Amino acid sequence: MKRFKVLFGQRRFQALITIAAVLLAASVVAASGANFTSTSANASNTFTAGNLHHVNSNDGAAILTVEKMKPGDTQSGTVTITNDGDLDGAFTIAESITGDQAGSGEAGGSGHISDVLQLTVTDTTTGLPVYSGLLKDMGTVAAGTIVAGAAHTYDFTVTFPDSGANGADNSYKKSAVTAQFDWVEAQ
Amino acid sequence: MRPASSKGWVVKGLLTLGVLAVLALTLDSLVFSDASFTAGSSAVATVTAGDLRHLNDHDGLLLIDASDLVPGDVRSGTMSLTGLGDLSGRYALAADGLAEAPGSPRLSDALDLVVTDEAEGTTLYEGPVSSFSGVDLGMLGPGDTRSYSVTLSYPDGAADLRLQDASLTLTLRVAGVAS
Numbered sequence: 001m002k003r004f005k006v007l008f009g010q011r012r013f014q015a016l017i018t019i020a021a022v023l024l025a026a027s028v029v030a031a032s033g034a035n036f037t038s039t040s041a042n043a044s045n046t047f048t049a050g051n052l053h054h055v056n057s058n059d060g061a062a063i064l065t066v067e068k069m070k071p072g073d074t075q076s077g078t079v080t081i082t083n084d085g086d087l088d089g090a091f092t093i094a095e096s097i098t099g100d101q102a103g104s105g106e107a108g109g110s111g112h113i114s115d116v117l118q119l120t121v122t123d124t125t126t127g128l129p130v131y132s133g134l135l136k137d138m139g140t141v142a143a144g145t146i147v148a149g150a151a152h153t154y155d156f157t158v159t160f161p162d163s164g165a166n167g168a169d170n171s172y173k174k175s176a177v178t179a180q181f182d183w184v185e186a187q
Numbered sequence: 188m189r190p191a192s193s194k195g196w197v198v199k200g201l202l203t204l205g206v207l208a209v210l211a212l213t214l215d216s217l218v219f220s221d222a223s224f225t226a227g228s229s230a231v232a233t234v235t236a237g238d239l240r241h242l243n244d245h246d247g248l249l250l251i252d253a254s255d256l257v258p259g260d261v262r263s264g265t266m267s268l269t270g271l272g273d274l275s276g277r278y279a280l281a282a283d284g285l286a287e288a289p290g291s292p293r294l295s296d297a298l299d300l301v302v303t304d305e306a307e308g309t310t311l312y313e314g315p316v317s318s319f320s321g322v323d324l325g326m327l328g329p330g331d332t333r334s335y336s337v338t339l340s341y342p343d344g345a346a347d348l349r350l351q352d353a354s355l356t357l358t359l360r361v362a363g364v365a366s
Contacts, residue, residue: 016221056228063230068273069235070365080228087224091329103236113236135234171274184225 009056049165053085054146061157063181069113071162071169078124081143081183082151090145091184093121094159095131095138096180103175111171118159120150125152143183156181199272205290238272241327247306250359253339256298263338265305268327268361275328276363281310281321283360287353292316294353297345301338311335316357327363 057080064077073162083089102110114136121130123144131141146152163169204262250264262268270280280302287294295317302312302322311322327333337359 027363048242050224052224052226054226054228055231058227058230061230063232064234066234067231069234070239070274075234077232081228085226089226098231098234104238108195117234135232154233159346160234160236172236173238173240176232176233178233180229180231182227182229185226187223 008101020078028137030184050087050187051085052087052089052185052187053083054089054091054183055082055084055187056183057081063113064158066158069160069171071160073156074086074159076155078155078156079181080151081146082155083148083185085185086148088145088147090187091143091152092140092184092186093138093143094140094182095135096182097177098137098180099176099178100136100185101174101176110171111175112177113160113172113175114177115167116161116163116172120155120157120159122155123152124155129156135154135177138179146185203286218250222341235326237274237365239274239276239363240271241278241361241363242269242271242274243267243361244269250270250317251339256341258341258343261316261338261340263336265333265334265336266361267334268308269332270327270329273329274365275326277366278324278327278361278363279321281360281362282319282326282357284358285316287355289349289353291348294355296352297341297347297350298355299345300337301340303336303338305334305363310358316355319357324361326366 062077063079064075066073069075081091097114097132100112100114102112106108107186115134117135118133119135119138121128121138121141122128122141126144128144130143131138143154144152160169160172203270206297245266251262252258253262256262270276285295296315298316300312300314300316300319301310304311304325307325311324312319324333324335
């Protein structure tokens with residue numbers, strides 16, 4: 001008895017007794033089968049990123065190449081943009097002049113045909129005009145929205161205005177201009 | 188276990204702050220990034236103006252020297268045009284100035300002018316110099332050469348004593364229009 005008193009008198013032994021009691025209580029609670037449960041699951045939730053993509057029928061190539069253009073001439077070319085992604089795309093066309101060569105003509109000057117060359121861009125699918133004005137002034141323009149799976153064809157028409165008789169446009173002889181059109185599709 | 192020095196705690200604290208800062212920046216870029224999907228493509232357009240030019244083998248030169256012309260005389264000259272550049276053009280020969288003395292009677296009424304396309308063998312104009320305003324010379328492509336004869340005659344029937352020592356200068360101009 002004296003020995004038990006000694007043991008109970010130690011703090012370490014008292015702590016062990018307390019832990020043992022807690023474990024017994026937890027065991028009783030955990031082992032009880034008397035509870036109601038109800039579960040359900042929404043499994044296989046899949047999140048896939050959309051795909052914004054298009055195909056340019058003239059990607060990296062020429063929409064139109066016009067040589068030997070003379071005053072009064074008009075030339076056209078088309079490009080088709082197909083939205084082959086699975087998101088609708090809002091398109092813009094950004095034009096940049098990548099080459100602008102002066103003429104080597106007569107009439108006392110070397111004119112730039114870019115100063116007079118007119119450009120008209122039309123979405124022939126919708127019939128809506130996209131741009132009309134000087135080629136060099138186009139900049140960036142909105143080209144409309146193409147829904148996923150759809151295709152729009154754009155007509156590019158350039159016109160070299162005839163300024164009049166007696167060689168009024170002679171200074172533009174042999175002048176050349178190259179423009180790049182970048183399609184950017186965004187959400 | 189050796190207690191950490193105060194310097195060690197400072198270093199650990201700074202490292203922890205650095206890691207937290209990096210995590211915060213990463214989280215910020217994830218949450219506030221305005222990145223969106225885009226797709227691009229490009230195409231080009233090139234426009235080059237043509238070049239219409241021609242060479243006249245008598246450009247600025249006398250085509251017919253009809254000095255000391257008397258009734259019954261015929262003087263001719265031939266003019267050749269060669270298309271240069273890279274465009275075809277429709278060319279015309281036009282009177283670009285007629286100067287004569289005396290003013291009346293007029294030598295230009297007495298002299299006949301004939302313009303002939305030598306290759307085609309066709310007469311483009313035949314009549315008094317005074318009535319000549321211009322004729323169509325036809326198409327001339329790059330590299331093409333066409334010759335035209337211009338003939339001046341003083342018919343016997345047009346002889347007029349008052350035209351002795353009369354003089355006449357007719358300037359002819361060739362012009363082409365790209366077509």
